[in-house]
Amino acid sequence: MRQSENFIPTLKELASDAQIPSHQLMLRAGLVRQLAGGIFSWLPLGYRVIKQIIEILREEMDAIGGQEFLLPALNPIDLWEQTGRVEAMGDVMFHIKNREGLVLAPTHEEIITFHARQHIRSYRDMPQIWYQVQNKFRNEPRPKSGVLRGRQFLMKDAYSLDNSWEGLDVNYMKHCEAYKKIFDRCNLKFFVVGASSGSMGGKQSQEFMVESDAGEDVCVVCDNCGYAANLEVASSKTEPVGRITDCPPFEEFPTPNARTIDDLIEQFNLPEDRLAKSVVYIVNSEPVLIFMRGNDGLNESKLEAVLGTNNLRPAEPEELAKFTGANTGSIGPINLKTRFKVIADNMLKGANGLVSGANKDGFHFKNIDFERDCTIDGYYDLRTVSAGESCSDCGSKLRVVSAIELGHIFKLGTKYSVALGANFLDAEGKENPIIMGSYGIGVERILACYLEQHHDEHGIIWKSPLMPYHVHLLPLGGKNAEAVKAAADKIYEDIKNAGFDVLIDDRDETPGVKFNDADLIGIPVQIIVGKKNLDNGNIEVKVRETGAREAIPLDTVIDKIKEFYK
């Protein structure tokens, strides 16, 4: 392509709006322009890369037996009502205003299940892997970081249909392996974490993550053994509080100036792990009292998983007094004003010698024995892992890092097939719900993560196969540069004929402008045609990544390019 005829609007200056490198580079190199909050237009150069990414996705999905669909973005709302997701999605789902009963699809489990219900009748019709690359619409409350969180974005979403749980396991593993190949081929450094299924429902899920300060997820990673988990589900090697031998009857003592765990530790010289911190949540309108060890943080995602609902919130001060009889800082397991559900973190399982609130402002109990003195309805893993704790697999120190979620795979099970009545007959002639999996990759996020990982102070550094062009040809003009122009045009045709995509900067610009734009756009190989080298029958080859330059004879250019891309 001739740059003089192409729309590649590079920018020297940037608005301060763009904060992260990938966003800045996308704008500066002319890959993308913003239309509105969380809504972007892909420009020709950027779209070439997007198409390249989609091609890789197709190849790897086809390789595991996937069949490509194109499902509509405009969906009948009744399907979504049948699975309860109109309510579950809430404001995230876009509703069409002037046509009753239509919504914009935020994902496609319902539509896939609808088509499965139409035609999958026998166990012999499965397994199936159905996928598509398509726009998703989500009314994000706050879009941010360029294309990383948008209101409209491209997703490769895939769904597996199986007649057995073993079949689901096989398809899940196939996707896991395919995803690793995809991200490897895109030259991304990533890691896989165990994750929460959230409101998608389902039994098991894993996320494919890229470590980045721009990320919105928090993950726990062990650099020694490779353990990695989303903070929502992460655990560490932490010893439970356990029992002490001498625990006299519980006893009230005044604590007028202690409202926090730290106050108690400071004022009464108490060991942190013998303190039972109480937290009250309102879960589906009912109070639940939760005990945590000392200053351990309660993890709301874990709490949601344990209680099987995402309808929960911390209790308001008035509610605390109403249910417990005390305010924050004095709530405990004994003498609660009303009887309600009480659970505790595994760290406190069967523990004694504990200190907790007396449900009377300004007083605590000591020598509490959870087994002897209280009714605890259940012990669960509810604590949030912190950096520096030991890995439960190998004992090494854990790191806590921010990460961008590139992909997510779920074992859905039968949630959608049951809700929509997508059943099949098994070998015994018995009707069963189809067993499903769901697998998603954010297409633009691949590009954004790539840019986060591959750039320098001059711009983007593309690596095969994501580059928009193989070769950037830079004839350095000038008035008496007819020879340069002729030679460059010849090389341009030769490179094209050799099967490479080449961009020629035939604009009437000074060398500095061309060099800077070329480094910014970041095509892997630059071929520079200048008068001095040409007089000796040479041209110069520059590798963008290393900056290495080399003058080589004109007639060896094609071989050089072939060698680079072999």
Next chain:
RNA sequence: CGGGGCGUGGCGCAGUCCGGUUAGCGUGCCUGGUUUGGGACCAGGAAGUCGGAGGUUCGAAUCCUCUCGCCCCGACCA
């Protein structure tokens, strides 16, 4: 939804607190000329409802009220 910031030629910004000729600067763009190995130079030129509406005033980019949009932090997030 709460908190903060911003909106002025295509792009990036100053001017706003303290109202007063013709609203500036950089860059880009157009014409002519000189230049051509790391964002060239000279001369001339086009281009702005100062986000929008209403108000105060002799007079508003500037003050007041309302409103729309964008960015950041938090809440939320399949």
